[in-house]
Amino acid sequence: MNFNANKIIKGIEAPPIAEAMSWISSVPSNRPLINLCQAVPSYPPAESLTDEIGRLAKRPETSLYSDILGIAPLRQELAQSLSADYQASIAAENIAITAGCNQAFATTMMALAESGDNVILPVPYYFNHHMWLEMLGIQPRYLQAINSGSTTPVAADAAPLIDERTRAIILCSPNNPTGGIYPAKTIEEFHALAKARGIALVVDETYKDFRADPAPPHGLFKLKDWGDNFIHLYSFSKVYALTGYRVGSVTAGPAFLAELEKILDCITICAPTISQGAALYGLRSLEDWKNQKLATAKEKAAALRQVFTHPGLSYKLLSVGAFFAYIQHPFSDDAKTVAKRLAQKHDLLALPGSMFGPGQEQYLRLAFANVEAGVMPDVVARLIESQS
Structure with missing residues (x-):
């Protein structure tokens, strides 16, 4: 780059999601990654909604x-x-x-x-x-x-x-x-x-x-x-x-x-x-469709709460609710070190608490809406695996 960019922008860290995804880009794995990195629904829009989008796309005024x-x-x-x-x-x-x-x-x-x-x-x-x-x-x-x-x-x-x-x-x-x-x-x-x-x-x-x-x-x-x-x-x-x-x-x-x-x-x-x-x-x-998805979200949160009662788990569940859980890790390492190790050695991608402000080195964020309720036992299994 042969010109000067805005010094304020240059001083801001890269987007956290992109950074976290870079941790796994070149690391081979023998099992599927559990991606708890970004908050996106694990399902597509309602079929009737995508049909409506197609209809709208054909209307001249939509452009x-x-x-x-x-x-x-x-x-x-x-x-x-x-x-x-x-x-x-x-x-x-x-x-x-x-x-x-x-x-x-x-x-x-x-x-x-x-x-x-x-x-x-x-x-x-x-x-x-x-x-x-x-x-x-x-x-x-x-x-x-x-x-x-x-x-x-x-x-x-x-x-x-x-x-x-x-x-x-x-x-x-x-x-x-x-x-x-x-x-x-x-x-x-x-x-x-x-x-x-x-x-x-x-x-x-x-x-x-x-x-x-x-x-x-x-x-x-x-x-x-x-x-x-x-x-x-x-x-x-x-x-x-x-x-x-x-x-x-x-x-x-x-x-x-x-x-x-x-x-x-x-x-x-x-x-x-x-x-x-x-x-x-x-x-x-889409009121009925929405309510069905809200019920699914509650099931995921309940499943996560349940698996965190595992007696062998040293991670602590601090809070869980809509789309996210915040957990405390058991290590003396900083949060980013823990998160990178989970991603690269245990195929579990989460964000370190340090991406969410000062004083958060003991925490990780799990964006659990990305996965189904049946995946929660595997989440905890990989966390326990990381303890040894």
Whole structure:
């Protein structure tokens, strides 16, 4: 390269998934790899959904831009879906459709903060959240979420981290990487803190559909003034197995979405029109299919909990929930060394806790949605194998 690249970008580590996949690219194995590296459904989209995508592809208007904030039917349908899920009243004007939840987060941060500002970020964090903050020159102020075996952050612990340049508190629930689901009271306490200090609460609820309790995840949408400082992020990718189609959303007050619209117009103009049509079909027609897949996800989580009761296992299950489990390894080695050894010698690919923030050297993330429930005994067998 004969030119100078952005020094900030050069200083950011490579994408973690790509790095982990490189560990196994040239290592021979006599048995199939168990890949617990990346959070993707282990099944394709519903057949009727792929048929609908084919139908949409033949419509001339599918090749055109949509409105910047998304097609009106999808915004309306998602508003109705969220209203039912949270037992609240959410309008289409509160919805912006994005090219995946990563873009929802990225544009939200650009609209909220500038270089030199800071945000409160619980650790362990979703690594793409952290990478984007670094790219923007926004300082993450780390809030340790693992306390006495719990993976739920405490709002009171965040208060001393807030100063005049703090712009937001970021939560991810159900959490990536731990799988933990924060109690409604915890989310509401963080909201009260954010409101009192005049900052935003941004909650990434990509995995909300996979929670075990059908009760609303929190009561924030029921507040009359919720749009003043609450921003909700969501993804259709996991619930409808549309990861490659890139479609997500931001739910916020109309004034904030007006600022977000400027950013979206400069990045993708709009989310892919065909992906928006796929998400709309999912909301309207795939409730039964979705519920079947949610039941399967619960079976996988239950199977993982069960096999971790094996008396010969020295790894500890810290939390398990939607798509992910967070485990504590028994070694004095750092997390990356342990993860690479598991991948190269025991054919089990997981991510080291060090990819999810400081103070995580004793942990590994298992993205167990990638495999079937029947694979869980083999997961534990390979972990036990690694102990000797």
